[in-house]
Amino acid sequence: MVIAIMTSRIIGTGSFVPETVVTNDDLSKIMDTSDEWIAGRTGIRERRLVKEETTASMSAEAARRAMQNAGVTAEEIDLIIVGTITGDYVTPSTACEVQAAIGADKAVVFDINAACSGFVFALITAHAYLNAGIYKTALVLGAETLSKIMDWNDRSTCVLFGDGAGAAVVRADETGIMSFDQGADGSKGMVLACRNRVNNNPFVKNDIVHDYVSMDGQEVYKFAVSTVPKSIQKVLDEANLTTEDISYFVLHQANIRIIQSVAKRLKVSEDKFPISLDHLGNISAGSVPILLDEMNQKGMLQKGDKIVLSGFGAGLTWGSVLVEW
Numbered sequence: 001m002v003i004a005i006m007t008s009r010i011i012g013t014g015s016f017v018p019e020t021v022v023t024n025d026d027l028s029k030i031m032d033t034s035d036e037w038i039a040g041r042t043g044i045r046e047r048r049l050v051k052e053e054t055t056a057s058m059s060a061e062a063a064r065r066a067m068q069n070a071g072v073t074a075e076e077i078d079l080i081i082v083g084t085i086t087g088d089y090v091t092p093s094t095a096c097e098v099q100a101a102i103g104a105d106k107a108v109v110f111d112i113n114a115a116c117s118g119f120v121f122a123l124i125t126a127h128a129y130l131n132a133g134i135y136k137t138a139l140v141l142g143a144e145t146l147s148k149i150m151d152w153n154d155r156s157t158c159v160l161f162g163d164g165a166g167a168a169v170v171r172a173d174e175t176g177i178m179s180f181d182q183g184a185d186g187s188k189g190m191v192l193a194c195r196n197r198v199n200n201n202p203f204v205k206n207d208i209v210h211d212y213v214s215m216d217g218q219e220v221y222k223f224a225v226s227t228v229p230k231s232i233q234k235v236l237d238e239a240n241l242t243t244e245d246i247s248y249f250v251l252h253q254a255n256i257r258i259i260q261s262v263a264k265r266l267k268v269s270e271d272k273f274p275i276s277l278d279h280l281g282n283i284s285a286g287s288v289p290i291l292l293d294e295m296n297q298k299g300m301l302q303k304g305d306k307i308v309l310s311g312f313g314a315g316l317t318w319g320s321v322l323v324e325w
């Protein structure tokens with residue numbers, strides 16, 4: 001008797017980025033920076049920033065596009081997981097807002113806070129449910145409005161980030177996700193941090209009104225270039241594959257130099273590392289699914305292709321997934 005081994009497959013993608021384009025030259029008009037510095041150190045040339053859009057509105061549109069791409073209806077969605085650190089409300093979750101906006105009434109929904117690993121963590125979580133036979137069809141998103149948590153007086157952070165949302169429809173299937181790896185090092189949490197509201201109950205006195213993202217860029221850089229190649233190697237080893245078998249490495253889009261260093265450490269041509277950071281900057285949880293959708297829309301992904309998705313960032317957190325398309 002042949003017993004089908006269950007896994008889960010990405011069957012459609014979608015994304016949404018805000019209309020407003022902000023170039024490095026635009027930023028150099030309002031702060032002491034330059035296109036030369038930003039592009040030279042990071043590869044970023046422009047980013048999209050919200051005006052009217054919200055994390056939920058971008059997510060809902062990305063979700064609609066992914067469902068259309070996958071050919072599934074809202075009634076078929078059993079589970080919605082959104083990776084985000086910039087939901088519009090502390091509660092309800094962004095996933096609840098998406099559920100209401102698209103009418104996925106029967107779906108179980110929640111957010112995951114894993115910063116730039118958010119989409120990859122959400123995908124692995126959805127995979128666990130689908131693999132276990134609990135649900136059949138999931139909507140997995142990574143979405144951020146990072147511009148609202150940036151200190152726009154801190155040129156060393158605010159120039160790096162952008163806003164946007166990406167989504168994937170994932171369905172229980174016999175082929176698809178082949179292996180995954182994830183991890184965290186909470187002891188280094190303050191390397192890249194943003195405090196939530198401080199307590200202002202009548203019995204405490206707090207001077208902090210708002211807090212914004214703070215980052216030790218060089219520590220984050222060192223963490224990324226040492227951890228990501230190991231995580232990618234793990235998922236390859238687990239599936240008995242080598243880098244030669246992989247069509248694309250879809251990495252979190254933080255910095256071109258991180259991506260080049262990962263490629264070098266893995267001894268893989270940079271051509272296998274598609275890029276969106278040049279026109280979108282770093283969108284934290286949004287980076288991986290938006291780039292995946294760009295690749296899908298361009299027809300870069302053929303059935304049977306093996307690709308690695310890898311997220312890394314605040315927490316510190318990291319995660320990689322090996323996917324057969």
Ligand code: COA
Binds near residue numbers: 218282
């Ligand atoms: N424009 C111009 N100058 C800037 C600047 C900007 N936007 N931001 C910082 N500088 C200046 C600094 O003030 C400093 O000047 P000084 O030497 O006169 O003090 C100089 O540039 C170098 O700053 P430093 O922070 O040492 O630069 P760096 O080489 O480490 O590059 C990053 C900074 C952020 C590009 C780099 O550390 C990095 O990419 N880290 C990873 C960050 C990341 O990807 N985070 C997200 C992960 S999810």
